[in-house]
Amino acid sequence: MYSTLMTSAAAYQNVALVLLLLCIVTSPTESRFREKESKKTKSAQPNLIPGSNVGMPLMNLCSGDREMKLVCHCSPDDPHVKAQKANCWIFGKDLPRKDANWLAFQTQTTLEQLKITVQKIGNLTYIPSDVIVTLKYLKQLTIEYGMIPDLLNYAFGNLTDLRNITLHKNQIRIVHPFAFANHPEEISLERNEIIELDKEALVRLPQLKRLNLDFNNLTMLHDDVFVDLTSLDELKLESNQLSVLTREIFKGLGNLRFLKLTANSISYIGDTVFAELWSLHELDLDSNHIEKLSARAFDGLNNLRRLNLENNRLTRLERGIFTGVPAVLSLNLNSNQLETITYNNFLPLMDNLVNSTAVLHLKGQLRSGKRRFLTVPPSSDNFGNENTPKSAPLCNFAETHPAKSNAIVKRERTVIIKPIEQQVATVTKQEIQGKLDPVSLRVKEVYYRPNGEATVRCDSRESALKLLSTVKANLSEKYNADVQKALKPRVKVAGFTDDITAENFVEKLIQQNNFPQPANLTVIRIVRNEKHTDNPMSTWVGCAARSLNV
Structure with a gap:
């Protein structure tokens, strides 16, 4: 009996040793298996926002899911093609920098144009720099209607393709140094609350061409x-x-x-x-x-x-x-x-104002005779009267002496000599030098043109007339000569509170400028300004003085 019990105990011990060995052998294998399963499980889990304890699926930026705080419409609208343009709207009041919604931009990294509009129920208090730096191809960025008090340093990274930054109506107050330190060509900060620009706010912008700071403080x-x-x-x-x-x-x-x-x-x-x-x-x-x-x-x-x-x-x-x-x-x-405008005020601009494209605006209410009308010099072509003087002062006010623009003065002193038959310039030069004395005629400059024409400028109008007589006396068989014709200026004048007739206009010109009698003034036209017919000061007047007896 005793020997039987001993035999049974030894058998149980052997079985226990076998089981122990099996546990030792299979334990590492099971551990490795569990580790592999754990890795598979982790790889199957959705992406997580850094610093966030809650994970959510990485949704396509262009999916248009209305449950998101940030909704975007992309172009082209094709799920199989990467978008180049995205218009996004923020509906969430709480959208921190590490919010999972921003991860959607990882699905559309080829965007070239991005516009973010904050809706009334939404809120944005910062520039989403972490998102922007991932969009390496971005060329245009627009953010509007946010509440972004500060533009921080390097807010837009260093995107070399970024050309246009528009930040309208974001309540921006401070622009920190190097805020735009990249390479944009256009920056618009219109309609913000900027009080002061830091001295280094606009550095490192060698390609900037347009800067809009309209409607700030x-x-x-x-x-x-x-x-x-x-x-x-x-x-x-x-x-x-x-x-x-x-x-x-x-x-x-x-x-x-x-x-x-x-x-x-x-x-x-x-x-x-x-x-x-x-x-x-x-x-x-x-x-x-x-x-x-x-x-x-x-x-x-x-x-x-x-x-x-x-x-x-x-x-x-x-x-x-x-x-x-x-x-x-x-x-x-x-x-x-x-109250007073004199000729001397406009003297430096006379050569320009005779240009047909020049515009001088002097609209304003006529008060007590203090506001002066503007008169312009006519040419003989204007009125078809060869007896009309070819020059007259552009402005002849009671306070000033008559004067003439440099352009008109030069033309009065210039004689044009033209050959009747075509010839080369050297022939004209030989004949003029043989027949005319430049010293006695007080000639200052002579220009010979390839067609044989000569332009002779004298030191005064009297010298020019003397030269003209000499040419007609000595060279009339081969040459025609005349004083250079005057220019044909046009000047618009406005400022009447009521409609005015041509007769009344001439009368006011005579009264205000003390013209000698007869003044002999001619009005070119009086027309309504059709763009502002509801404006009582809408009568435009063009005028010209035929003769000022100067």
């Missing part, structure tokens, strides 16, 4: 704030609160062609303020509070074509005020408080 601009914008072509600063302009503000803008300063609080413009803007073509200073312009306010603007000073508080213009803008073809002085 800028009260001042730092010196050299635009100094790095050497390629800038257009700068808009309309409807801010700027009151002081200095030359140093515009340093670096030598290539600027368009500057808009409409509707600010500027009351005075000092000497050479715009001297750094030697390429400027158009300057808008309308709807400010300008009471005085320094005599050298526009010095350096040699290429300026259009100057707008409408709706200011100017009462007088300094003598030679327009000397610095000799190329101006459009000058707007409407709706100021000018």
Whole structure:
């Protein structure tokens, strides 16, 4: 019995040892199997936002799922083709930087145009920089109607293809240094609340061509704030609160062609303020509070074509005020408080104002005879009367002496000598030099043209007439000669509160300018300005003086 029990115990021990060995052998194998299963399970789980404990599926940006806080419509609208353009709307009030909705942009990394509009029920308080830097092909970015108080450093990364950044109506107040430190060609910050631009807010922008800061709260601009914008072509600063302009503000803008300063609080413009803007073509200073312009306010603007000073508080213009803008073809002085305008004010522009495309705006209410009408010199072709003088003062006011523009004076002193039969210039030159004495005739310059024609300029009108008589006396068989014809200017004048007849207009011209009798004035036309027929000051008048007995 005892031996039987011992045998059974030994058998149980052997069985236990076998089971123990099996557990030891199979345990690592099972561990490895469980590890593999765990990896498979993890790989099957959806992507997670960094820092988030909750996972959600990575949805296609263009799916249009209305349950999302961020909904986008893409173009082309084809699930099998990568989108190039996306218009997105934010409906969620809580959309943090690490929100899972932003991950949808990982499905459309080839976007070239992106527009994000914040709806009334939505909210956006930052620039989604983490998303933007992943869109390597992005060229145009628009964000509007957000509540983004600050534009932080490097907010748009360093995307080399990004060309256009538009941030309208985002309540932006501060632009930090290097906010746009990449390569855009156009930046629009219109209709925000920017009070001040940091001196380094607009650096590292060598390709920027257009900058729009319209409708902000800028009260001042730092010196050299635009100094790095050497390629800038257009700068808009309309409807801010700027009151002081200095030359140093515009340093670096030598290539600027368009500057808009409409509707600010500027009351005075000092000497050479715009001297750094030697390429400027158009300057808008309308709807400010300008009471005085320094005599050298526009010095350096040699290429300026259009100057707008409408709706200011100017009462007088300094003598030679327009000397610095000799190329101006459009000058707007409407709706100021000018009491006297003299010929000397416009003398530097006379050669331009005779151009058929030139425009001079002087619309304003006629008050107490202080506002002067503008008269223009006719040519004989204008009225078909050869006895009409070929020149007359452009403006002949009671306060000034009659004067003539340089262009008219030069033409009066110039004689054109034309051969009756075609010949070369050398023949004309030999015959003129043989028959005419340049010293006694006070000849200053002679130009010989290939067709045999000669242009002779004398030192005075009297010398030119003497030369003309000499040519007719000695060279009439082979040459025709005449004084160079006058130009044919046109000037528009406006400012009547009521309709006016031609007779009344002539009468007012005579009264206000003290013309000698008979004044012999002729009105070209009086027409209604059809664009503003509801405006009581809508009568446009073109006029010409036939003879001023000068």
